[in-house]
């Protein structure tokens with residue numbers, strides 16, 4: 001895929017045009033696009049931003065190119081790749097993320113889905129049982145008795161559906177209902193119970209809410225199917241190019257032996273505990289989903305505590321002794337981290353061990369990622385510089401150093417403003433990010 005000089009220049013002109021005229025900030029973004037609103041996953045990328053960049057790159061890719069996202073979240077970047085006929089592989093450590101993306105890509109047989117939905121409604125009407133099928137510590141704190149009964153009914157009726165790809169859709173819509181109808185506040189990603197006065201006032205109807213969202217989801221599937229069909233990217237009712245989604249811990253390995261042409265990803269910007277608690281945000285949902293419909297290779301007890309997924313994620317486990325022993329090496333390899341660390345007063349440096357631990361993990365995952373990419377693959381990273389104790393961590397520069405160490409130079413960069421990013425109002429000690437950096441790398445020669 002090595003581009004001749006003129007092709008490389010044309011690519012750069014296309015990317016510069018996107019930077020100059022494209023809506024990278026996502027002001028014209030549509031929530032319904034690419035099944036984006038199926039589940040409100042934390043810190044989702046903006047479909048239009050990803051699509052603009054991928055469109056510009058797509059002409060420079062080989063015919064049957066395959067993209068990978070090793071931190072795929074709810075799959076926004078991968079869905080944008082599908083619009084341009086690029087094959088996709090994605091993995092994530094969060095079992096819910098894997099289910100969401102599987103639901104988004106598995107089948108677009110809307111007639112079959114509608115028939116299944118009519119049967120589901122019949123089953124729900126016939127199921128008069130008030131049995132509660134799911135027990136876990138704190139269940140009564142997070143769900144009223146009535147909601148537990150309704151979710152149990154819905155769960156039984158979903159399990160009775162024979163087609164797994166349709167069950168995936170039901171689980172994800174049910175997950176969104178759990179987000180909205182549990183006693184958890186929707187204003188933050190961390191689990192926080194709503195005030196009691198608020199809880200007693202709410203009038204919740206799980207089944208009605210599920211139906212409203214599922215019918216909206218059917219429309220969104222129809223639209224996406226139409227998009228793929230117009231571009232002749234459907235084979236029957238499935239995406240005609242390569243598509244595989246697995247559960248995977250990218251720190252340990254990429255669970256696919258292919259070599260990829262393109263990386264499109266937005267990694268976490270710091271450890272999940274102190275940035276975005278993707279795992280905590282998925283904990284209540286995962287309690288209700290039938291484990292048989294989750295990836296069978298998950299190698300840890302994701303429901304051990306509300307924090308377990310975040311603990312297993314990049315930077316989730318702090319080993320201060322290891323950091324102390326390895327810090328000189330890490331700093332010597334990453335000049336921008338060295339500069340940042342040495343700008344911190346000595347007495348405060350230990351407060352940044354979590355940040356260092358996250359970067360060390362990210363560096364290790366990069367070994368696995370680069371080993372899975374073709375020599376001249378493109379890497380499109382979207383990354384933000386988070387604040388820790390009011391200091392901006394230069395994630396963009398750190399990433400450039402890490403890629404340079406792998407002899408993969410930056411060929412293009414752009415900035416986008418973050419609009420409406422959900423932020424914890426309680427988290428007043430830290431400033432919040434206003435910009436993200438889109439960094440594109442490719443090995444030359």
Ligand SMILES: C[S@@+](CC[C@H](N)C(=O)[O-])C[C@H]1O[C@@H](n2cnc3c(N)ncnc32)[C@H](O)[C@@H]1O
Nearest residue numbers: 045071072073076077092093249250266313314
């Ligand atoms: C910023 S989100 C990804 C957003 C996504 N690229 C999109 O387009 O919406 C970061 C994701 O990294 C995942 N993650 C964190 N540590 C991981 C690890 N070790 N292996 C795989 N995924 C991980 C989190 O679960 C989260 O879903």
